[in-house]
Amino acid sequence: MQPEFDLSSAAAALADTVAAIGDEQLDVRTPADLSVRAILEHVGGLAEAFRAAATKEAAGKSAAPEFDSAATLAPDWRTRIPAQVKALAEAWQESPAWQGDTEAGGVTMPAAITARVALDELVVHAWDLARATGCDVEVAESDLEVLLEFLQDTPPEGTPGLFGPVVPVGTGAPLLHRVLGLTGRDPFWIPKAR
Template structure:
C-alpha cells in the first residue's frame, strides 16, 4: 500500500461528503445515521493525525457519541481535516516504523491503511446514504480489501467490522472490500 493512493481517495471522499444534505438518513453502518457517521469521522480524524505525526492524541472533553461535531461549518472542518490527513499520510515516511493510536502502539502502516479505509469505506457509506455514486480507483479499493483481510479477525473482535458478507466471485475490488468489512454492496436506504 502506498501513500500515493490517499490523495485521489480523499478527493472522492470529500466530493461525496460535502454534497450530503440529509443528516438523518440511515447509512450502511447500522449504528450511525449520516450525522453520526460524520461525527465519527470528525471525532477520530484528530487521533489519526496525531498518530501520523507521532504526537499525543487530543484530550477530548466528550466521548464520540456526545461530541456533537456536526454543527454549522462541519463541511469546512471535514475538508480541513481531510487535507491534513493527506498531508500527514501522503508521504512514505508516515507509513514506516511504529506509532500509537492513543495508548495502543501499532505499525504506522496499519494506521495509514486505516486512513485510506476511512476515505473509501465511509465515502461509500455516505454515497449510499445520500443516493450518490462513488468512483474509487481499483488500486485503492484493493489496498483496503487487503488490509481488511489482514486485520479482519481483530477488527471484528473489536466491533469495528461486522461479519464478512459474501460477494460474487467476479466482484469489483470495492465490493470485495465492502464485503470483507461486513458491508453489503447491494445496501440501499
C-alpha cells in the first residue's frame, strides 16, 4: 500500500512554529488550555509515539498520553522536537507504515487511521502554539482536506480525551476554521491579556 498522504508539510509547519517560540512564552496559555511548555512536551512525546506506530515498534508497548501542566521541558527542545516531527513524517513515507494495524497511545487501529490522527496532532498543535505565541502557521490545503474528511463525523459533544465539544463554524468558513471547530477549538481564540 502506498502512502495516502505526506505528513512532511505539517511536520515542517510545526517545526517552524516551535523554532519561533521564545523562552518567555513557555508559560503562556494555549487554545487547548495548557501552557506552551505542556504542549511542547506533549508534541515531543506524540512525535515519537506516531513514529513508532509507523515502524510498528509500538505494538503492545504504547500508553495513553498524559498532559502534565507542570511539564519540565528538556533543554534541547528547540532541536529535539523539530527532529522528532521530521522523523515522524519520514517514517510515514514508507509503504509498510500504512499496512495493517498499528498502535499509538495505547490504542490499536488501522494504520491509515493512525496516520490521520498523527496529521491532526501536527496541524492542531502547530495552530495551538502559533495562536498562543502570535506566530503565523501555514497549513497545506491538502492536509486540511484529509482532516476535514476524517473529522466530519465528530459528535457535537466531542471525543472525550481527544477533542472538546465541537465549536460550530459555518460551512462556508475556511477549511482551517472548520477543522479547528471539529477538534473543539475556537478559530477566533485569542490569548487573555496578562
